Amino acid sequence: MTKNLDKEGLSSIVKNYDLFYIDLWGVIHNGIKLNEHAITTLKELKKNNKNFVLLTNAPRPNEVVKSFLEKMGMSEDLRNHVFTSGEAALSYLKKSYVSKNFFHIGPPRDFDLFNTFKSNKSTDLYESDYLLCTGLFDEHDKDLNYYKNLLTTHTKKKMICTNPDLIVDRGSTRELCAGSVAMVFEKMGGDVIYFGKPHPEVYNQSINNTDKKVLAIGDNLNTDIKGANLLNYDSLLVCNGVHKQEIRDKGISEVSKEYETIVNFTQTYLKW
Numbered sequence: 001m002t003k004n005l006d007k008e009g010l011s012s013i014v015k016n017y018d019l020f021y022i023d024l025w026g027v028i029h030n031g032i033k034l035n036e037h038a039i040t041t042l043k044e045l046k047k048n049n050k051n052f053v054l055l056t057n058a059p060r061p062n063e064v065v066k067s068f069l070e071k072m073g074m075s076e077d078l079r080n081h082v083f084t085s086g087e088a089a090l091s092y093l094k095k096s097y098v099s100k101n102f103f104h105i106g107p108p109r110d111f112d113l114f115n116t117f118k119s120n121k122s123t124d125l126y127e128s129d130y131l132l133c134t135g136l137f138d139e140h141d142k143d144l145n146y147y148k149n150l151l152t153t154h155t156k157k158k159m160i161c162t163n164p165d166l167i168v169d170r171g172s173t174r175e176l177c178a179g180s181v182a183m184v185f186e187k188m189g190g191d192v193i194y195f196g197k198p199h200p201e202v203y204n205q206s207i208n209n210t211d212k213k214v215l216a217i218g219d220n221l222n223t224d225i226k227g228a229n230l231l232n233y234d235s236l237l238v239c240n241g242v243h244k245q246e247i248r249d250k251g252i253s254e255v256s257k258e259y260e261t262i263v264n265f266t267q268t269y270l271k272w
Contacts, residue, residue: 002252002253002256002263002264002265002266003264003265003266004265004266004267005236005265005266005267005271006266006267006268006271009267009271009272010041010236010267010270010271010272011044011272013215013265014044014045014048014050016213016215017050017213017214017215017234018050018051018212018213018214019050019051019052019053019207019209019212019213019214019215020045020050020051020052020053020214020215020216020217021052021053021055021203021206021214021215021216021217021218021227021228021233022042022052022053022054022055022217022218022270023054023055023056023197023217023218023219023220023224023238024054024055024056024058024065024069024082025056025057025058025168026168026169026218026219026220026238026241026242027217027218027219027238027241027270028042028054028074028270029069029072030169030170030171031168031169031170031171032170032171033072034072034073034074035269035270037269037270037271037272038269038270038271039074039078040271040272041270041271041272042078042081043078044272046077046078051207051212052081053081053082053083053206053207054078054079054081054082054083055083055197055202055203055206056082056083056084056085057084057085057163057164057165057177057196057197057223058084058085058086058163059084059085059086059089059106059110059113059134059135059162059163059178060084060086060109060110060112060113060134061084061086061087061090061112061113062082062083062084062086062087064086064112065082065084065086066079066080066082069082083202083205083206083207085162085163085164085195085196085197085202086110086113086134086162086163086195087205088195088196088201088202088205088206089113089160089162089195089196090113091205092160092193092195093114093117093132093160094116094117097129097130097160098117098120099120100120100129100130101120101121101122101127101128101129101130102114102120102121102122102128102129102130102131102132102160103121103122103123103124103125103128103130103131103132104121104132104134105131105132105133105134105135105136105137105147105178105181106132106133106134106135106136106137106178107134107135107136107137107138107141108138110134110135110162113132113134113162114132125150125154128157129157130157130158130159130160131151131154131157131158131159131160131185132159132160132162133159133160133161133162133178133181133182133185134162134163134178135163135177135178135181136176136177136178136180136181141175141176142176144176144180144181144184147181147184147185148184148188151184151185151188151190152188154190155185155188155189155190157190158191158192158193159182159185159190159191159192159193160192160193160195161178161179161181161182161192161193161194161195161196162178162195162196163177163178163179163196164178164179164182164194164195164196164197164198164199164222164223165177165178165179165196165220165222165223166179166180166183166222167180167242168242169241169242179194182194196223197218197220197223197224197226197227198222198223198224198226198227198228198229198230199227200227200230200231203227203231214228214231214233214234215233215234215235215236215265216228216231216233216234216235216236217235217236217238217270218235218236218237218238218241219237219238219239219240219241219242219243220241220242220243221237221243221255221256221259221261221263222259224237225237225256225259225261225262225263226259226260226261229261229262234264234265235261235262235263235264235265236263236264236265236266236267236270237252237256237263237265237266237267238266238267238268238269238270239252239266239267239268240268240269243255246258252266
């Protein structure tokens with residue numbers, strides 16, 4: 001049974017947990033501005049000596065996302081808790097793929113991910129050893145058929161996907177993410193290695209979570225909540241995120257069933 005915490009707040013259950021994984025986009029900010037209630041919640045967690053990780057499926061290194069949050073106005077003591085799917089992917093690529101040529105699928109703003117091995121970036125898809133997908137090209141950011149046509153003869157190559165999210169809302173605008181391209185590639189028979197939620201590695205890399213009672217907080221059932229379920233963590237869904245219209249139309253019980261997830265708690269916004 002899912003319990004709504006809009007009245008009681010997160011403070012009513014905080015004593016039950018040692019560690020909190022908290023999503024950024026859709027919970028702490030909307031891509032444009034910070035959610036002040038969520039910022040207050042982070043400050044209260046620190047006051048209560050609770051560990052938390054701002055775990056995000058951002059296809060960029062930690063430091064790049066921290067700079068983004070600084071520009072939004074987040075204080076240093078809070079943004080130091082960031083860990084990104086890009087950071088997890090970078091660690092893997094440096095160990096296993098550093099000498100191989102790759103073809104990058106994604107916008108120029110993601111170039112920071114491969115700064116240390118940018119000489120291996122191939123502009124010719126046929127000469128690449130693997131595909132590095134961080135998002136969609138700016139000029140083809142709405143048409144997934146473009147990627148189906150682009151990759152038709154390259155399904156034998158491995159794709160590294162640094163953001164499993166299918167969609168994100170930037171303010172009131174819905175955008176496709178790298179996970180949507182990866183899904184197209186998989187349907188074509190391609191093999192994808194994912195970094196980020198819901199896959200367990202990103203949780204384990206971000207902090208020592210051994211023997212901790214954990215609550216995972218996010219707005220995405222496919223990533224935040226499914227990841228919590230896979231790791232047997234309790235979950236809190238922020239309902240005013242990517243699923244807000246579905247939840248308004250059908251209710252949380254029906255929507256969580258459709259996504260085959262278990263949601264322990266809900267809030268409209270993250271609030272202490």
